[in-house]
Amino acid sequence: MQNNEVLRMRGICKSFLGVRALNNVDFTLRKGEIHALMGENGAGKSTLIKVLTGVYEKDGGSITVEGKDAHIRSPQDAQKAGISTVYQEITLCPNLTVAENMFIGRTKGALVNWKEREKRTAEILDSLGIPARPRQELSGCSLAVQQMVAIARAVDMQCKVLILDEPTSSLDEKEVEMLFGLMRDLKSRGVGIIFVTHFLEQVYAVSDRITVLRNGELVGEYVAEELPQVELVAKMMGKDLKDLADLEQVGVKNAGEKDMVYEAENLSSTEARPFGFHIRRGEVNGFTGLLGSGRSESVRAVFGADRVTGGTVKMNGKSVRITNPHEAMKAGIGYLPEDRKRDGIIADLSVRENIILALQVMRGFFHPMSRKEMEQFADEYIKALQIKTASQETPVGSLSGGNQQKVILARWLLTHPEYLILDEPTRGIDVGTKLEIQKLVLKLAEDDVSVTFISSEIEEMLRVCSRLIVMRDRKIVGELTGDDLTQATVMKTIAGGEQ
Amino acid sequence: MSVPVKRKKASGLSQLIIPLVALGLLLLFNLIRDPGFYSVSIAVNNAGNPVLSGNMISIIDSASELAIIAMGMTLVTAACGGQDISVGAVGAIAGAVFVKVVFAFESITAGALLAGLAACILGAVLFKLFNGTLVAVFRIQPMIATLILYSCGRSIAYWINGDATPQISSPILSAVGMTIPGIPVPTPIFLVILTGLLMMLLFRVTNTRLYTQTVGINQGAARLNGINPVRIKLLSFVLLGVCVAVAAVIGIARLGNLSHKTILADIEMDAILAVAIGGNNLGGGRFRLSGSILGAYIIQMLTTTLYAMNVATVNVKAYKAIVIIVIVVAGSPVVKARLSALLNRVRPGGAAGLRGVS
Numbered sequence: 067m068q069n070n071e072v073l074r075m076r077g078i079c080k081s082f083l084g085v086r087a088l089n090n091v092d093f094t095l096r097k098g099e100i101h102a103l104m105g106e107n108g109a110g111k112s113t114l115i116k117v118l119t120g121v122y123e124k125d126g127g128s129i130t131v132e133g134k135d136a137h138i139r140s141p142q143d144a145q146k147a148g149i150s151t152v153y154q155e156i157t158l159c160p161n162l163t164v165a166e167n168m169f170i171g172r173t174k175g176a177l178v179n180w181k182e183r184e185k186r187t188a189e190i191l192d193s194l195g196i197p198a199r200p201r202q203e204l205s206g207c208s209l210a211v212q213q214m215v216a217i218a219r220a221v222d223m224q225c226k227v228l229i230l231d232e233p234t235s236s237l238d239e240k241e242v243e244m245l246f247g248l249m250r251d252l253k254s255r256g257v258g259i260i261f262v263t264h265f266l267e268q269v270y271a272v273s274d275r276i277t278v279l280r281n282g283e284l285v286g287e288y289v290a291e292e293l294p295q296v297e298l299v300a301k302m303m304g305k306d307l308k309d310l311a312d313l314e315q316v317g318v319k320n321a322g323e324k325d326m327v328y329e330a331e332n333l334s335s336t337e338a339r340p341f342g343f344h345i346r347r348g349e350v351n352g353f354t355g356l357l358g359s360g361r362s363e364s365v366r367a368v369f370g371a372d373r374v375t376g377g378t379v380k381m382n383g384k385s386v387r388i389t390n391p392h393e394a395m396k397a398g399i400g401y402l403p404e405d406r407k408r409d410g411i412i413a414d415l416s417v418r419e420n421i422i423l424a425l426q427v428m429r430g431f432f433h434p435m436s437r438k439e440m441e442q443f444a445d446e447y448i449k450a451l452q453i454k455t456a457s458q459e460t461p462v463g464s465l466s467g468g469n470q471q472k473v474i475l476a477r478w479l480l481t482h483p484e485y486l487i488l489d490e491p492t493r494g495i496d497v498g499t500k501l502e503i504q505k506l507v508l509k510l511a512e513d514d515v516s517v518t519f520i521s522s523e524i525e526e527m528l529r530v531c532s533r534l535i536v537m538r539d540r541k542i543v544g545e546l547t548g549d550d551l552t553q554a555t556v557m558k559t560i561a562g563g564e565q
Numbered sequence: 566m567s568v569p570v571k572r573k574k575a576s577g578l579s580q581l582i583i584p585l586v587a588l589g590l591l592l593l594f595n596l597i598r599d600p601g602f603y604s605v606s607i608a609v610n611n612a613g614n615p616v617l618s619g620n621m622i623s624i625i626d627s628a629s630e631l632a633i634i635a636m637g638m639t640l641v642t643a644a645c646g647g648q649d650i651s652v653g654a655v656g657a658i659a660g661a662v663f664v665k666v667v668f669a670f671e672s673i674t675a676g677a678l679l680a681g682l683a684a685c686i687l688g689a690v691l692f693k694l695f696n697g698t699l700v701a702v703f704r705i706q707p708m709i710a711t712l713i714l715y716s717c718g719r720s721i722a723y724w725i726n727g728d729a730t731p732q733i734s735s736p737i738l739s740a741v742g743m744t745i746p747g748i749p750v751p752t753p754i755f756l757v758i759l760t761g762l763l764m765m766l767l768f769r770v771t772n773t774r775l776y777t778q779t780v781g782i783n784q785g786a787a788r789l790n791g792i793n794p795v796r797i798k799l800l801s802f803v804l805l806g807v808c809v810a811v812a813a814v815i816g817i818a819r820l821g822n823l824s825h826k827t828i829l830a831d832i833e834m835d836a837i838l839a840v841a842i843g844g845n846n847l848g849g850g851r852f853r854l855s856g857s858i859l860g861a862y863i864i865q866m867l868t869t870t871l872y873a874m875n876v877a878t879v880n881v882k883a884y885k886a887i888v889i890i891v892i893v894v895a896g897s898p899v900v901k902a903r904l905s906a907l908l909n910r911v912r913p914g915g916a917a918g919l920r921g922v923s
Contacts, residue, residue, distance in 0.1 A: 369789075371788075371789055390788075390791075390793075391788060391789050391790065391791050392791035392792075392793065395790075395791045401789065403786075403789060408783075408785065408786070409785055409786050409789055410786060410789075411783075411786065412778075412779050412782045412783050412786055412787070413782060413783065414778075414782045414850050414851050415778060415779065415782060415851075419775060419778075419779075423775070423779065423790050424790050424791065426772060426775060427772075427776075427790055427791040427792055428791065431771055431772050431773075431776070432770065432771055432772075434769070434770065434771060434772045434775070477790075
């Protein structure tokens with residue numbers, strides 16, 4: 067064993083209800099190293115982190131910290147072992163002062179010498195170059211500084227392993243630089259840092275090593291300098307670049323030169339930077355890019371799901387105003403959201419009510435459907451999409467993920483949209499259902515429905531889309547059609563820069 | 566398809582099981598204690614008209630205001646996931662508006678009373694819209710948002726009329742508050758039925774029910790399906806306002822006067838309780854008006870039972886509290902889960918189908 071290893075995880079396994087989330091995963095962190103943990107959705111990053119921090123108990127494998135076996139069964143155990151985490155959302159108390167936050171939950175005994183603590187806080191902040199004052203209320207600091215205070219707190223607790231989980235996702239460029247400065251400083255003090263992020267460029271800006279996970283398994287550990295960006299993308303997506311070139315090209319459908327159905331110019335929302343694209347009748351296009359590249363935010367802007375801040379939109383050549391979902395629905399757009407549980411299902415309502423919801427809303431408040439009509443619609447779509455449910459009246463929340471997704475699909479199909487946006491319709495769904503959904507999308511296109519399809523799986527996108535809009539770091543960086551629709555080109559475009 | 570139909574009924578009724586059992590036990594308790602409790606007789610009132618009298622009649626009659634307000638409270642609870650504690654105070658304001666408008670006419674005619682009713686409803690709705698705006702637009706917690714009118718509503722009622730307890734009597738009004746000559750059943754009972762029917766009609770001709778439940782369960786998803794959560798929440802407050810106004814007029818008609826201090830006093834807590842006893846989730850979402858109405862009658866039954874047992878007025882609340890703790894705990898998710906697990910063991914496969922379909 068090398069001497070400078072601070073953390074060694076070997077053969078970590080973890081299952082949830084029989085589903086393997088982590089299978090025999092190894093992870094090694096050295097002293098004074100920034101180690102990026104990469105992987106797409108469902109790769110097992112957060113499960114691994116949660117095993118390490120004691121949120122989940124591992125099913126198998128071993129964890130050693132500085133050569134000693136660490137038995138981590140709770141977050142307290144992890145803290146004692148010297149493992150600290152700073153999450154994306156700040157978990158400190160915004161209405162307490164910086165000094166109070168530094169020492170919160172670390173109090174021994176009832177008596178507290180605040181003078182001393184403030185002095186100590188000032189020292190730490192000063193030594194780490196964090197622009198905050200001990201007596202300042204935490205909420206008065208910027209998000210970046212709040213995050214740095216959380217890090218300072220971890221450092222003061224003698225942490226050996228610092229986990230930064232998506233620390234940069236709500237910071238602007240300057241703040242990111244500030245955070246990176248702090249990370250490098252900690253690195254020089256010998257702290258091992260696990261950096262979880264989905265911003266490729268940031269990974270290369272600070273990381274020494276990169277560990278890639280996919281589908282709960284370890285893909286490999288690499289030295290950052292030796293792993294070109296495009297290969298990293300390939301590894302995250304499960305493709306070997308050498309094989310990519312010879313991969314058969316999937317039949318690409320062309321919508322021909324049918325009329326334009328939807329056109330957006332300089333469309334922006336509170337979450338999406340200005341972008342533009344168009345889709346023709348019966349066309350299936352896709353937004354691709356890594357998680358966090360802005361693909362979901364873009365389609366949310368199309369549907370008016372986030373507050374639209376600018377741009378012009380045309381539907382069938384005519385200008386329309388779409389600032390909220392209701393207007394989008396009226397214009398003939400349907401939207402299946404990325405997060406099924408949070409934005410899609412109305413868990414306590416029945417399958418029947420969930421299916422008819424969107425159509426009912428379009429018909430209007432004063433035109434409720436009769437019970438019989440609802441039951442007919444529900445029955446029709448339960449059969450057509452083969453939704454497995456005990457009855458129409460079963461609460462949708464008790465169905466499996468795949469069937470919940472079908473219910474939401476049924477909801478939108480029932481409205482007969484001209485343009486249907488499907489954001490990750492196949493995520494977390496069994497293979498059979500995945501194929502059904504893909505076929506359904508192609509069938510819709512044949513029936514002249516335009517579909518925007520988003521998926522983290524490139525093969526799937528290539529199978530159904532005739533045009534891919536590629537996004538990176540919240541910008542559209544390319545548009546691929548025809549011969550360019552190969553895995554290799556897509557990944558090169560996603561990764562950008564080097565070939 | 567026969568199995569699903571059965572399940573539909575089972576899942577629909579389960580919410581009402583606890584209140585129905587509670588009511589049954591109360592009825593049984595009174596039957597054992599004193600069978601005479603249920604005797605109903607026909608008496609003749611001051612005006613010489615026959616009226617039904619008896620404990621049960623008085624229970625159903627005096628729970629009327631509570632039952633009506635509980636319906637409105639159910640909607641606000643379902644849509645906003647919180648409760649309105651200002652219904653009593655806004656009732657006082659609505660009552661004051663009613664009296665003020667009626668007194669503006671030379672004599673208390675049917676027209677004057679109708680104008681009063683209209684103004685009273687309008688007033689209650691406006692004040693409820695104030696609450697609703699704080700809750701729906703400014704996203705203030707319902708209890709805090711309604712605390713404002715809870716504390717100052719009765720003062721506003723006093724300013725409107727000045728006089729502490731204005732007397733207002735007319736044959737029409739007493740027909741509303743007591744009985745219509747020739748019909749021995751107290752009128753407020755009919756008003757509860759009427760309100761219930763109007764609610765049913767509303768649910769039939771509009772999507773109030775579906776939208777309210779959707780917003781209460783998942784506001785974000787509701788928006789993504791084109792529902793405007795703000796409007797639905799405001800609507801629930803408007804409907805509560807109408808309920809409060811009707812209850813206020815019944816309260817005035819009963820006594821023939823308006824006391825801004827005592828009209829609908831403490832009704833907010835009983836109304837919230839009725840919603841809870843009715844098995845409705847106080848966190849919003851699915852709801853059943855029938856549950857809340859049942860809850861209202863259970864509360865009144867409890868009170869009347871305690872008085873019939875000669876429990877001193879000061880002690881009534883304590884005993885009431887004990888019974889309510891039992892009902893609420895019996896209806897809690899924890900106990901319910903245990904009960905259904907027990908039920909599953911007793912008849913295997915019985916209720917198992919309700920969940921866990923994958």
